[in-house]
Amino acid sequence: MNKTAVAGALVVGVVLAGLLAWAGNLPSDPDLLAKAREYFTPLPKEMATASNPLSAVKVQLGKMLYYEPRLSKSGAISCNSCHNVATYGVDNLPTSIGHRWTIGSVNAPTTMNAAATVAQFWDGRAKDVEEQAKGPVLNPAEMGIPHEQFAVDRIASIPEYRELFKQAFPEQQSPLTYDNLASAIGAFERTLVTPGRFDTFLEGDTAALTSAEKAGLDSFIELGCVSCHSGSTIGGGGFDKFGIYRPYQELTGSRTLDQGRFDVTQNEADRFLFKVPVLRNVARTYPYFHDGTVWKLEDATRIMGEAQLDTEISGAELQALVAFLKSLTGEIPKDALQLPVLPASTEQTSRPDVS
Amino acid sequence: MNKTAVAGALVVGVVLAGLLAWAGNLPSDPDLLAKAREYFTPLPKEMATASNPLSAVKVQLGKMLYYEPRLSKSGAISCNSCHNVATYGVDNLPTSIGHRWTIGSVNAPTTMNAAATVAQFWDGRAKDVEEQAKGPVLNPAEMGIPHEQFAVDRIASIPEYRELFKQAFPEQQSPLTYDNLASAIGAFERTLVTPGRFDTFLEGDTAALTSAEKAGLDSFIELGCVSCHSGSTIGGGGFDKFGIYRPYQELTGSRTLDQGRFDVTQNEADRFLFKVPVLRNVARTYPYFHDGTVWKLEDATRIMGEAQLDTEISGAELQALVAFLKSLTGEIPKDALQLPVLPASTEQTSRPDVS
Numbered sequence: 001m002n003k004t005a006v007a008g009a010l011v012v013g014v015v016l017a018g019l020l021a022w023a024g025n026l027p028s029d030p031d032l033l034a035k036a037r038e039y040f041t042p043l044p045k046e047m048a049t050a051s052n053p054l055s056a057v058k059v060q061l062g063k064m065l066y067y068e069p070r071l072s073k074s075g076a077i078s079c080n081s082c083h084n085v086a087t088y089g090v091d092n093l094p095t096s097i098g099h100r101w102t103i104g105s106v107n108a109p110t111t112m113n114a115a116a117t118v119a120q121f122w123d124g125r126a127k128d129v130e131e132q133a134k135g136p137v138l139n140p141a142e143m144g145i146p147h148e149q150f151a152v153d154r155i156a157s158i159p160e161y162r163e164l165f166k167q168a169f170p171e172q173q174s175p176l177t178y179d180n181l182a183s184a185i186g187a188f189e190r191t192l193v194t195p196g197r198f199d200t201f202l203e204g205d206t207a208a209l210t211s212a213e214k215a216g217l218d219s220f221i222e223l224g225c226v227s228c229h230s231g232s233t234i235g236g237g238g239f240d241k242f243g244i245y246r247p248y249q250e251l252t253g254s255r256t257l258d259q260g261r262f263d264v265t266q267n268e269a270d271r272f273l274f275k276v277p278v279l280r281n282v283a284r285t286y287p288y289f290h291d292g293t294v295w296k297l298e299d300a301t302r303i304m305g306e307a308q309l310d311t312e313i314s315g316a317e318l319q320a321l322v323a324f325l326k327s328l329t330g331e332i333p334k335d336a337l338q339l340p341v342l343p344a345s346t347e348q349t350s351r352p353d354v355s
Numbered sequence: 356m357n358k359t360a361v362a363g364a365l366v367v368g369v370v371l372a373g374l375l376a377w378a379g380n381l382p383s384d385p386d387l388l389a390k391a392r393e394y395f396t397p398l399p400k401e402m403a404t405a406s407n408p409l410s411a412v413k414v415q416l417g418k419m420l421y422y423e424p425r426l427s428k429s430g431a432i433s434c435n436s437c438h439n440v441a442t443y444g445v446d447n448l449p450t451s452i453g454h455r456w457t458i459g460s461v462n463a464p465t466t467m468n469a470a471a472t473v474a475q476f477w478d479g480r481a482k483d484v485e486e487q488a489k490g491p492v493l494n495p496a497e498m499g500i501p502h503e504q505f506a507v508d509r510i511a512s513i514p515e516y517r518e519l520f521k522q523a524f525p526e527q528q529s530p531l532t533y534d535n536l537a538s539a540i541g542a543f544e545r546t547l548v549t550p551g552r553f554d555t556f557l558e559g560d561t562a563a564l565t566s567a568e569k570a571g572l573d574s575f576i577e578l579g580c581v582s583c584h585s586g587s588t589i590g591g592g593g594f595d596k597f598g599i600y601r602p603y604q605e606l607t608g609s610r611t612l613d614q615g616r617f618d619v620t621q622n623e624a625d626r627f628l629f630k631v632p633v634l635r636n637v638a639r640t641y642p643y644f645h646d647g648t649v650w651k652l653e654d655a656t657r658i659m660g661e662a663q664l665d666t667e668i669s670g671a672e673l674q675a676l677v678a679f680l681k682s683l684t685g686e687i688p689k690d691a692l693q694l695p696v697l698p699a700s701t702e703q704t705s706r707p708d709v710s
Contacts, residue, residue, distance in 0.1 A: 074448075075447060076446060081431070085694055086696060086697050091431060092424075092707070093430055097429060101709070295702075334693075338692055338693055339692040339694055352447070352448050352449075
């Protein structure tokens, strides 16, 4: 072996030794499972709600609208542009690109499993995915549609959509409304559930996680990450101050200081409060934090320790935590990945406007 | 009936009478089929080529790259952005939106059935879909990747892609090249075949077209549209001057005068020559012509008559032609519509750059 190889082997050896020593304190599989079940539940099959009952046709309509670029002024931007189903419901950009290449101010959160969370947007200003869906369409910096009726008229100009709205909302006389448009998109988003190995583990098959992942899970609980990141979506259950022990911008390098939920409520207690992000598929939803300033999951994990727990996480423990977080990558539903063929515009359809 | 209703009924009556009188001269089904077979063939199952043999893994890799936004500098624009599989391989914009919202100068031609045509781009500057795929990635006004190696490095930074390139090009030592990247995309595009009712007709089932569509087909042949629009793709077999009998811009309202193939060859005979567009799915690939200036299929058909055939097409004949053209809408392959889950970036992956 040459010097570099020897040095490399030594580093691996030291890390392994550290991991083993530290892993010696791990609970047994049944104990860990019992502990995990105190904080986590498997993902539901779909994220149902009484206020927006799902039907096959409503979900199909919602999928079409989710992939529909005519829901933007330019005819070029769809929900999927920033919440790409092929990349776990995000665009993997720090902040998204909207109408006329406007660069947004916050990172696009994933639509995967989002319907099961407490509220939508980083500042929680929409109560559910149905309400959320109404926002970006009309935002001049995002999809840029001038007003609700414009979106309704454009969609209503297409006979296939008129028929689908009738079928999706059979009890309504005039179902083609902006509210229903958002309800249909919400219905589709309620099917964006991504179960994975962690669910298998929670259901009792402890072999579904590797020992490193189990060590990480134990740390995740013991360090107190679970005080915010719990439930079926491992986050998304509430709001918390980003930077309890240190101002976040010192750690993330954020250039602008987003006040979070304070901007919505003007309540001093809400300053720097953000919706706790969902950690399902977190290895795929980089870059991290509300402004997408941090690219590496290791860095994001370390920053969380410092900012939220006053703890320096490093070495084998950091590696194990990251291994656990990576185990949270699940399966994107096949149906959601099947692109719908979109119906043709008609003479009545307002033309795309890139200006 | 009130006056408007009477007038409306009269108009319908006159059009119907015209259609019937004119349809009286239609050939019998077997005669029309025989005539059609002189000019058209059914679409092949896939558009194979000896220079880029297809394999399942190469097509899959090509599909991933086709939907891959990291093939743009910004990380936000993929081949599919302008050649959307959900809308028959086009974006339905007059001209496409590229990096930093740059508005292109020509209409994005459909990728559906494009591999079976004589050359690529409106001016034919790429000999096949493999060569074509190399262009937009590096075009500063489209996907904006600074140079070939940049694209190669970004893709090569992702282990899943390295493995797929090995499998797709098993005979090569270092398969991750810009040429192979384009070959894989080309391989996927060679599967974008959209057979429909017209193929069923050509295969002998004359009931596959309605009488109006058959009348339109007969007109299409008799008027001489087939002198350019023939073969399996009904167009795409060569170049022709746009505006043989009248300058095209007088008819289309084009604001800039595109010289077409002349810009590539500097050959005077090539002035205003454009690749004859594929008419498969033409009802879905609006707006029309190289600069996307005309939205209605009726108008485009009429303009073609004036510009190319010195013929005023109107009334029942125009309606029949449009009916025939609409019958050319086929089925988008299910596999192409199944979005691939894209692999994660790594630390080595160059970051998206929206500047």
